[in-house]
Amino acid sequence: MKKVGVIGAGVMGVGVAQNLAQSGFNVRLVDVNEDILIHAKREIYNNARMHQFYTRGKESFDPDEVLSRIEGDLHMDVLSDCDFIIENVTEKWEVKKDIYPALDKICPESAVFAVNTSCISITKIGGLTRRPDRILGIHFMNPVPLKSTVEAIRGAYTSQETIDCAAGILAGMGKKYILVNDMPGFVSNRVLMLTINEAIWTVQDQVAPPEDVDRIFKECFGHTSGPLETGDLIGLDTILYSLEVLYESYQDPKFRACPLLRQMVSAGKCGRKSGQGFYQY
Structure with a gap:
């Protein structure tokens, strides 16, 4: 899986997209606002430059090359060929609940949906789709590229195959995970x-x-x-x-x-x- 969809170009979406692109993944970054996407790319470029400073040169990459791996778009249809999606929209059920039925129709049946959430039930989100076994939570910490570990959440129907798939993506991003069960707020x-x-x-x-x-x-x-x-x-x-x-x-x-x-x-x-x-x- 070298092509990952990222929904939401706010603070967390920017961090996730940057981390993926720095790690060699091609990213489809989707938001409903063109200005937000333009700002996001500018932030990613600047943050990629700063990341080298914070890591004291241990990680070397070209910010222009990082940016070249990120394709911004206003429509979720561009995610139709992505096998892994990370959703990062605002922490409101009213916003999140409309995204997953649409994704379910657009993406291949094999695609895994990762919910970047700190509180909302993964099982509840899985119930919006025909693939509850392929939904899990990944609670990224801010700033995403500088954090080595995430909180991963297993919903009531999340399969081990889905967890293994997410583990591979996270390893590719240079991250470990701690797996917890699905209760609102989880642990963190x-x-x-x-x-x-x-x-x-x-x-x-x-x-x-x-x-x-x-x-x-x-x-x-x-x-x-x-x-x-x-x-x-x-x-x-x-x-x-x-x-x-x-x-x-x-x-x-x-x-x-x-x-x-x-x-x-x-x-x-x-x-x-x-x-x-x-x-x-």
């Missing part, structure tokens, strides 16, 4: 979203400013970044959507989003991608 976000949300509550309750909240995690616990810095990196809108999915799934008040988080997202303060979150960028 079921824990992480609570941590970030509670950190936001401490800011709202004026226990400490954002800088000191993050310093406690970095200097006392040895974390490389604090929960508010992590929230800004992920995107505070994504944090909010994930909490809403978790609250709806478990009906547990511990997942209730902090009002300050809702206010910041309403104000467009979504973190790094918007230039302002708990910090200025």
